[in-house]
Amino acid sequence: MENSIILNPEKITADLYPKKFGKAGKIWTVILIAVCAIGLFAYIRQLNKGLVVTNMRDYVSWGIYISNFVFFVAISLVGSLITAIFRLANVEWSTPLTRIAEIIAVSAIVFASIIIIVDMGRPERFMNLFIYGRLQSPIIWDVVVISTYFFISLLLLYLPLMPDLKILNQDPSKNSRFLNHLYRIGGSFWKGTKEQLKINNKAVTTLCIIIIPVAFCIHTVTSWLFATTYRPGWDSTNFGAYFVSGAFLVGAGGVITAMYVFRKAYHLDKYITDLHFEKMGRIVVMLALLYLYFNVNEYLVPAFKMKKPEEEHLKELFTGSFAPMFWFAILVGMIIPIFILIFKRGRRPLPMFIAGVMIMVGAWFKRYLIVTPTLLHPFLPMHDVPESYKHYFPSWEEWAIAAGSLAGALLIMTFFVRIYPIIPIHETINEKNEMAEKK
Amino acid sequence: MKWLKKNRNIFVFLPLLVPTMASGQDSVEKTPTLSLKYFSSDQNIPYILVQSRYKVGRKFEPVKGVTVLFYLDSVAPSTKITDKATTNEFGEAIAALPPALKNTWDASDKHKFIAEAFGNNEFDGLEADIEINKxxxxxxxxxxxxxxxxxxxxxxxxxxxxxxxxxxxxxxxxxxxxxxxxxxxxxxxxxxxxxxxxxxxxxxxxxxxxxxxxxxxxxxxxxxxxxxxxxxxxxPWGVAENPVNNFNERSLFATRGKSPAWLLFMAYGIIGIVWGTLIYLIFQIFKIRKLGTETSS
The missing domain is CATH 2.60.40.730 (SOR catalytic domain)
Known part of the structure; x- marks a missing residue:
């Protein structure tokens, strides 16, 4: 029904034009800045005093920071799903979602990179990774792949934005001086000529092709950071596919959450319709089932064998101290969303939003469970370490920095929405015209 | 009763069960023990090893953290081998003969080593000795x-x-x-x-x-x-062996400059293709820019 509403280009432009923050938007932004500031303060403390302010010790040397890193890398994968796979598969209904997916990808990958530096005890040595990097090391593969993916995502955000910049440049009186300056730098040269469009379309298609293998690489390589290490829970040949499927799920969960929030905040009901939720809901169910399948593989097969070194790790997850978090992540991150979204009534905006939030929360804890319990149960326990080393709960600095990074990613998205149209104006107008012509 | 009559031979074995049961009861008791061993080789100076253990049934369990003093021939401050030694997780501690006891050591063909535990509840005052011929x-x-x-x-x-x-x-x-x-x-x-x-x-x-x-x-x-x-x-009765050391060869586990050539080729090839394409796309942006500037002029 919503698609049949006739929208003229002026109306579309007016609806999708970036808008100033309302009261709620301002409060939201201030909260995010405050959380970021607390995170920054905690990081300065960590810089001054060293990683000793964290609760990471000899056993758990990858704690909440690396969990957060894996979460960010996972969520960033949605850019390749919505923008590239859907575009190449000619999925037309995905147009309003492409930019949402791309900005989620860019902001997530920015903070994935930042959080890795935060995890370094000596961040001033960061450049040594590039200077003295060892190509045999999965860490270096990750460095290469993340920087490549970041660059591709940035291009994939910018190139389809060019036609919209022309629209934003058309009436400078609508914008502040700063925004006019920004729009002029970014797109004053875009005239929308046939040649420009042709080059742009070709470039976007090339990026869509190239981003898919790079996206698969980024998360596969991240999984190999774990799988190439001989430890209970990580010693798996299944990890690449397991991580990629989980990444698609959390990314799709992030998109449906963002779809609901943007639709509500900017009254975009005519553009992000119930049909979009319905279709995304079906995709999310499929992805959740796929991820559940990989989880069954990951946990049930080792549990069936129950090899001695794996036993302690698995029992801790199933019935031990990590059991509440483990079952929470499985139920909230996969099973309940599947039950919500499998029914048509569940694929309406609000239940979808709830399912999206559940998927993301579940996914964050799932990453924590991938990282921490394994480190607490090495094949060879360490001798003569203080009892406190054998347990891990993040310090307030770690929580503050992790929360600050999540707020930072949201802040990038918030500012992006304030500056640029979150739904492509030019593409939407074109699509509506094509639909009108078909009729 | 019929069953008992039929299987009366079983009573023959009953006495055999008694010591087994008794030893089972003994196993609950832990008796602290201290024992000494003397070691001499052409490679090291002579030393003694003390073992602090619990005797549990027929087995011995090592006891960690027992502090022991060692003496040569008699318990006196002048014959003390070490100030003190504490047993490790295997219940063992060693003490080598100090230069100060050289004269005492050289003066006799036979010697007695004495170990005395102190400061540990169950082992306190426990002594062990060993007498050896040089x-x-x-x-x-x-x-x-x-x-x-x-x-x-x-x-x-x-x-x-x-x-x-x-x-x-x-x-x-x-x-x-x-x-x-x-x-x-x-x-x-x-x-x-x-x-x-x-x-x-x-x-x-x-x-x-x-x-x-x-x-x-x-x-x-x-x-x-x-x-x-x-x-x-x-x-020189063995066969000369020159073990193959591939430390300096290119391998996945080698140091930075020794990555396998195939890995370098593949990795740089892929990176080159991807980044080459991205650089090409950057040029395309400049091309779009140029086209736009030409159109407006």
């Missing part, structure tokens, strides 16, 4: 007509002279990484009236070091009079 092993080799012979002599100090000791059980072998390899068919040998053991070295083509050297070892273990004695001798 003895040594000597190892000689000869080779004639392709037959290699090993000769070991055990001597002990008697009235200031080294006299042979007969009927001492000893082992002869080759020191390998984790254990001693037998050189003949016997596990142990016993010295004759001249305190000697002669045996043929029958192992051929055994890998040695780079020069083909093997380390022959002769040892006396837990002898009541002599303690633990050991002697070593390097002989």
């Amino acid at each position: 003895a040594k092993l000597s190892l000689d080799t000869s080779s004639a007509d392709g037959v290699k012979t090993v000769s070991v002599t055990v001597t002990q100090l008697e009235n200031g002279k080294w006299e042979p000791v007969k009927a001492v059980e000893l082992r002869i072998g080759i020191q390998r990484m984790e254990s001693i390899l037998k050189i003949g068919e016997e596990d142990t040998y016993t010295t004759d009236s001249a305190g000697k053991v002669n045996t043929e070295f029958k192992i051929n083509n055994l890998p040695g070091d780079k020069k083909g050297n093997l380390v022959l070892v002769a040892s006396v273990e837990d002898n009541d009079q002599l303690g633990n004695l050991k002697v070593e001798k390097t002989v």
